Amino acid sequence: MACVLALDQGATSSRAILFVSSGKILQRAQKGVFSRSGSDAIAIRDMMRHHYVEAEVIWAARWGWARTVGDVLSRRTRALLLNTRAALDIAPRVAEFLGTELGRDTSWKEAQAAQFNALASSYLPRKPQP
Numbered sequence: 001m002a003c004v005l006a007l008d009q010g011a012t013s014s015r016a017i018l019f020v021s022s023g024k025i026l027q028r029a030q031k032g033v034f035s036r037s038g039s040d041a042i043a044i045r046d047m048m049r050h051h052y053v054e055a056e057v058i059w060a061a062r063w064g065w066a067r068t069v070g071d072v073l074s075r076r077t078r079a080l081l082l083n084t085r086a087a088l089d090i091a092p093r094v095a096e097f098l099g100t101e102l103g104r105d106t107s108w109k110e111a112q113a114a115q116f117n118a119l120a121s122s123y124l125p126r127k128p129q130p
Helices: 041-048 052-062 069-076 084-102 106-121
Strands: 003-009 013-020 025-032
Touching (some): 069 106
Antiparallel strands (some): 003 013
């Protein structure tokens, strides 16, 4: 029996449909990548913890004229807007990479991380007052 497998990679799911030669669907499967808006926070946090961040920071410093941690995490990668908590987690690493690339000392790196933490904290939801 001859079959054709059709694959569809969408923004929110992946779908596979197996057709027999007559055109009838033999099997279908769909796997959601993100179930609703904003549910990609875990995926973004995991992605940001991998090595791509170093390359992004170096590229932003060399060719994108990024000069601050806030610039990298808000304008260049949009991490601050996509997942503030993940951006806070990775800010010290970004400060380290960016500072090294720009020839800055340890105190500059620490100050950049602190400045970004102050900025990013204002993006977090506030706890309700009793």
